[in-house]
Amino acid sequence: xxxxxxxxxxxxxxxxxxxxxxxxxxxxxxxxxxxxxxxxxxxxxxxxxxxxxxxxxxxxxxxxxxxxxxxxxxxxxxxxxxxxxxxxxxxxxxxxxxxxxxxxxxxxxxxxxxxxxxxxxxxxxxxxxxxxxxxxxxxxxxxxxxxxxxxxxxxxxxxxxxxxxxxxxxxxxxxxxxxxxxxxxxx
Amino acid sequence: xxxxxxxxxxxxxxxxxxxxxxxxxxxxxxxxxxxxxxxxxxxxxxxxxxxxxxxxxxxxxxxxxxxxxxxxxxxxxxxxxxxxxxxxxxxxxxxxxxxxxxxxxxxxxxxxxxxxxxxxxxxxxxxxxxxxxxxxxxxxxxxxxxxxxxxxxxxxxxxxxxxxxxxxxxxxxxxxxxxxxxxxxxx
DNA sequence: ATTCCCCTGAGACAATTTGTCGCATGGCTA
DNA sequence: TAGCCATGCGACAAATTGTCTCAGGGGAAT
Numbered sequence: 001x002x003x004x005x006x007x008x009x010x011x012x013x014x015x016x017x018x019x020x021x022x023x024x025x026x027x028x029x030x031x032x033x034x035x036x037x038x039x040x041x042x043x044x045x046x047x048x049x050x051x052x053x054x055x056x057x058x059x060x061x062x063x064x065x066x067x068x069x070x071x072x073x074x075x076x077x078x079x080x081x082x083x084x085x086x087x088x089x090x091x092x093x094x095x096x097x098x099x100x101x102x103x104x105x106x107x108x109x110x111x112x113x114x115x116x117x118x119x120x121x122x123x124x125x126x127x128x129x130x131x132x133x134x135x136x137x138x139x140x141x142x143x144x145x146x147x148x149x150x151x152x153x154x155x156x157x158x159x160x161x162x163x164x165x166x167x168x169x170x171x172x173x174x175x176x177x178x179x180x181x182x183x184x185x186x187x
Numbered sequence: 188x189x190x191x192x193x194x195x196x197x198x199x200x201x202x203x204x205x206x207x208x209x210x211x212x213x214x215x216x217x218x219x220x221x222x223x224x225x226x227x228x229x230x231x232x233x234x235x236x237x238x239x240x241x242x243x244x245x246x247x248x249x250x251x252x253x254x255x256x257x258x259x260x261x262x263x264x265x266x267x268x269x270x271x272x273x274x275x276x277x278x279x280x281x282x283x284x285x286x287x288x289x290x291x292x293x294x295x296x297x298x299x300x301x302x303x304x305x306x307x308x309x310x311x312x313x314x315x316x317x318x319x320x321x322x323x324x325x326x327x328x329x330x331x332x333x334x335x336x337x338x339x340x341x342x343x344x345x346x347x348x349x350x351x352x353x354x355x356x357x358x359x360x361x362x363x364x365x366x367x368x369x370x371x372x373x374x
Numbered sequence: 375a376t377t378c379c380c381c382t383g384a385g386a387c388a389a390t391t392t393g394t395c396g397c398a399t400g401g402c403t404a
Numbered sequence: 405t406a407g408c409c410a411t412g413c414g415a416c417a418a419a420t421t422g423t424c425t426c427a428g429g430g431g432a433a434t
Binding site for chain 1: 280281282283284287288291292297298299300310328329330331333334337338341355356357358
Binding site: 349 | 380383384
């Protein structure tokens with residue numbers, strides 16, 4: 001595939017903030033993005049990220065949804081507050097429609113499910129709403145996937161409280177814990 | 188639990204546009220929403236919906252993603268162009284993260300996967316970004332119940348062919364057989 | 375009529391997933 | 405500090421699934 005370039009940018013080397021608690025992943029991605037012309041900085045927690053942004057807010061950001069016990073969503077919100085123009089791509093291994101909706105509403109530019117490669121992230125940064133012809137998938141979600149999406153939705157509607165969600169869903173907390181620990185069903 | 192009310196609205200009966208090519212679903216939903224105080228109008232295609240909006244744009248809208256061979260996404264875009272204030276909930280039996288992201292970027296207020304009930308839609312209209320405090324989840328379906336509803340839908344969409352449905356749902360035919368043999372109850 | 379092909383119901387048994395309990399930790403509040 | 409609740413996680417039994425297999429029942433093409 002062809003590389004998507006950011007040559008059009010006024011800046012020579014746009015700044016990019018990568019926030020993920022997985023240091024290995026962070027490193028790999030940092031390298032790939034540096035090669036694509038970004039000036040990369042990494043952070044592994046919301047606190048780290050914010051202090052790094054004190055001096056200057058990054059123009060681009062890649063934020064993981066699940067940061068240890070914090071939610072990347074709050075970081076998205078804060079980054080957007082600091083600078084409306086920041087383009088943020090949310091990344092996660094536990095993708096769900098519920099969190100995707102939240103992320104976009106909070107101002108994320110795009111939302112991608114891991115695994116992703118650097119080119120996909122580049123494309124996500126470039127994307128503007130409506131410019132893609134989305135073919136509507138003809139096949140419904142698998143039951144496993146449906147369950148995952150539903151659980152994520154109820155969970156987010158209940159402030160991520162596992163115990164409450166388990167009670168509402170009429171399932172055992174232990175079971176919910178185990179389901180949440182797994183990756184969403186491959187589609 | 189307690190019903191979510193829209194009493195706060197200036198209007199006595201806010202107008203609601205429902206767009207779905209499934210006339211049966213449309214009818215059922217229209218009835219449910221009327222009971223909840225909306226002045227409901229139904230449309231079964233983008234063209235219908237737009238001509239209905241010529242005189243006055245609805246304050247609320249429920250749009251199905253898959254309208255025959257059209258995409259509900261373009262309708263979302265148009266409705267938002269006509270009136271930025273319209274609150275739109277996107278609905279679909281073919282949910283995906285990609286379309287959810289697109290819908291929100293185009294201005295939809297929320298995005299829900301079928302099956303849903305009227306109370307969930309009410310909650311979606313109420314919901315504002317990031318704010319999960321007023322989570323007044325009515326009485327969501329239990330996961331078991333959700334699965335049952337979903338299976339029934341896919342099954343009927345496939346002419347009650349158990350084998351085909353099992354493949355689509357990515358589950359074993361034997362398992363589907365067993366689930367179908369059980370009572371639909373379990374709330 | 376016979377052969378394919380696909381659907382269906384159902385038994386049996388192993389592989390997984392859940393239901394339950396229990397326990398330790400940590401935050402919040404009276 | 406005690407009481408309450410949420411959370412993570414180990415352990416083991418109970419229940420559900422995954423697999424395989426067999427025995428029909430149409431329908432369509434030969």
